Amino acid sequence: MKEQKSPAIAIYSRKSRFTGKGESIENQIELCKKYIDVNYPDTPEDSILIYEDEGFSGGNTERPQFKKMMEDARKKKFSVIICYRLDRISRNIGDFAKLIDEFSDLEISFESIKEKFDTESSLGRAMMYIASVFSQLERETIAERIRDNMHELAKTGRWLGGNTPTGYKSTQVQKITVDGKKRSAYKLDIVQDEMELVKTIYSRFLEMNSLTKVETYLIQNHLKTKMGKDFTRFSIKAILQNPVYMIADKDAWKYYEDLGVELYADKAEFDGKHGIMAYNKTVQKAGKANQFRDMDEWIIAVGKHKGVISGKEWVMVQNYLGQNASKAYRKPKSNMALLSGLLRCGHCGSYMRPKVYNTDYAEGEKRYSYLCEMKEKSRMQECDMKNPNGNVLDRAICEEVKKLSENSSEFVKQLEEAKKSITANTSEYDKRMENLKATLSDNEKEIKALVSKLAETEGTAANGYITDQINELHEKNKFIKKSMEELESLTKENVLSDEEFDILRELLASFASSFDTMTVEQKRMALRNFIKKIVWDGENVHVYLFGANEDEIELPNEAETEPLGGGSK
Template identity: 35%
Template sequence: MKTIAIYSRKSKFTGKGDSIENQIEMCKEYILKKIGNVEFLIYEDEGFGGATIERPQFKKLIRDIKSKKISALVCYRLDRISRTVADFSSTLAILQENDCDFISIKEEFDTTSPMGRAMIYIASVFAQLERETIAERVKDNMLELAKNGKWTGGKIPLGFISKRVKYNDPDGLQREYPILEINKTEMDFVEFLYKKYLELGSLHKLEIYITKNQLKSRNGIMFEKSSLKLILQNPVYVKATLEVTDYLQENNWNIYGKPDNLHSLLTYNKTEQNIKNGKYTKSLKPKTERFAAVSNIKGALDADLWLQVQRQFDKNRDTFPRLGKTHNALLVGKLKCGNCKEHMLVQHGRISKNTGEKIFYYSCSLKRKSHKKLCSNGNAKAKYVEDLVIQSLKLLATSKRDFIDKLKDAYTSTLKTNKTSIEKVSLEKSLNEKRKQIDTLVTTLSKSEGIEDIILDKIKTLKKECADIEIKIENFQDLAKHEKVKNINLKLIESIINKCEIIDTLTQDEQKEIIDVLIDCIYWYGSGNGKGKIKIKFIGTDDEDSEEVELPDDELQQQMLQFSSSSMSGIKQNYIFSKFF
């Protein structure tokens, strides 16, 4: 008895599956008439579009085909398999390699004949053309809505809330669409930011003020330069006047609508989404394609205030010194403040009277932003702390075997699958499903009449959910970085440790490569005059396994030589090193 696989799919998830059941029944009837008594295997994917073959039941179907369990694959229509030529072609190749026929009952295509195979390829080309045409039509529709100043979704700017407005269409049916309305409390804060920026004169000073006073976003996150800049340059806050639109046009913005000194402007078409290596990425579009449209959202700020802020940005941009790269810092990204655990950044110091060279320091980023109110850790002389780390790695080579053995033990003990990896896979699956739902809604939007606002709101909700999931996945990826030991090539590590014997003779780039591989992070505890203690956390260690250590600058080389012959495991002395495990 032949085993026949029936595959059914529908884009929208309803939980009822009526369409899927109908597809299966029609496929069964067709096969029973054509072939007779067979055994059926059913595969159903509900809530997945045809733009991709990343569907759970479809993957299971392919695995069963490769296992030679199936004689023929039957579906209701060709586009149930895929709407993309490349995906369909690869699927058909798998079927042919495993002696599995393909039958589409609606088009009556059958791969048992050469003409049937040729017709299937032709039909798949038109299926892809239809999908791309729909997507293009939806995109054009969205842009036309934007040019008319309608809010099409996305992250709600600070100072606004989203509300749904009801109306009756020409047929008397009640519809809804989203609109932004002013949140007075938040908008007062936005206006405060604009005025404070003009008072202080720079984004850097505004960030310092915000940090010192612990002013946070609606999500409880501290404002940084990037988020402040978005707020201060966004025309959604300003009442559109001729002066505002003239300024935007001078800066390569296309303008739609007439300014009325009442409503604000919405900007569109600044970025585009691309798929690169299977992942969605954003890139900037050419300036000639971006535009701003007079919206149906009431503006909150006077044009004079908004324009003064933009001109201050222009002035700062023209006068800000371009210093270039002045210090190839070895420890950026690795060195953290021992007090607040924030990253330490390089800053310029004075010219040394003795050597005539410019001195550089590592300074706590939170200390700089808050003007010592939230952290007062002392700065680290760049040369001093970098020399300590280099000499530490040089000493590591003398206890190489002990380090490798303990690293191997840690590697073995952490190879087991953990809850984090399972959750990450689950999140990625959920993200893919939501993206497919968005694709499905976009397709529906192009064919719908009168329900565009409802669909757009649903797309907006799904996009927000996708963004939240992406943040969670990024957090898991950050955790994975602290578990590097799971993927360590111990032979490679050993060869790198061998290089530590001559690390002080290597180039800065080579030294940085070694630091990046062997060290997770370094904590700094300043004691004044650029000196202090460091705590090194090597790969495969926990924070509590390291001890604070220091070494006076003038004793560095002598004590290093005295110390280099002794074992470095379990050191309790006042030197630069820490325990490994």
């Protein structure tokens, strides 16, 4: 039994991706708790601090919960850090060495239960450094193996899976051998109607040299993505930049050769028929959008599929995109408009964004209106909603919200009635919540009992069976917790807590007197405290307040129409 310096102990767990098997985050935590029960038996349950990162690599320390743990360590919130295995903390020897030194300076003991050593002894520290070297070696070996596999896969020119590009579908063609293993091979086959759309996008962009104009053309002609949604500039650009559509011809060869990209095909294979397959193109991280790697890290091969855009045209498209990016208009972020993100078009439901004009009012105030996004994108073909005068609309909304302060008793009364009506129906929710909590508690007890049996069955077939049971119970608990969250959100939706109610009442009391002295940003934030959304129907503005009924504001005539500018309405 170890001597404990402080009652608080930290547990750190990490897994690169969720699999539901093996050393799951939950298993790591349960095993660490068992270790604490044996070695630190006097530790209260509420003195165990848990930090868990799922979906993050051990190759660096850029992990949110790891950073939080280190912040707490520097604040001396605990004196011991326990993890299931050394590489859960780091697979990088440089990072690991710095961490051990910092733990030593902070007088924090680091213990790994799998390797069964800690940093309180010089031998333990030495063993950790040695183990960390092997962890980094393993990581670098894995990276090399992945790269080697990429080269082997590039030889086949096959499709590796995932979402197929617009215009193609994935078809199994044969079994191939990679790394001595038989694997199914897939190639891309053309989906004719989708591919016609892709060709249209390329031809229109080469004609118009503008993503915005192509977007407008597609919307006006009701051409949708394969998911049935309107194209955006971003989805159009993704198609235009995808090398999968390029025909592997002499222009394609020259383009990549000039850029110094690794070509895993002979020049003779660029036969003017097949398409290009690019491997190792993106960095994929859990919870984040894929990021493109530098092109010199790409592996380019000739695919088994047919290309549809000539190398000359595809390269021309890339040059146009590069030119447009360098001279792209940067929309100014600062303006006086207050309702961005709140105001919606009553005709099509799109957001209305401010359009600032070059002319000012006599008082020096910038003129602006609100413009429906769909109206702008479709050049009025899909929506022709009138543009409200932004200056007048903002003032009208602000004045109406300030009136809430003058007649706060009526507004507060509405809030109270809304709160009571929902609270009256929560008894059924409460019963369901109690049942879910009871089931969750029973499962947790069963997990704890199973974890206790793991040590007794180590090295036997029963050990794996028990681990599977623990994982199954954890999955059930995840579902229960999600159900509890959904149930809780139902009871809270559109109703204010007592604390929020008091804050809103205080805001109402001081709102009218302080609003005019606020900055633009403060006004925006203040309005969002009261307003859920605003809908402009061309004549009236419908304001939806939190916890109250819809209010309607009829604007002065001067606000009802405002030209787009440049002669268009």
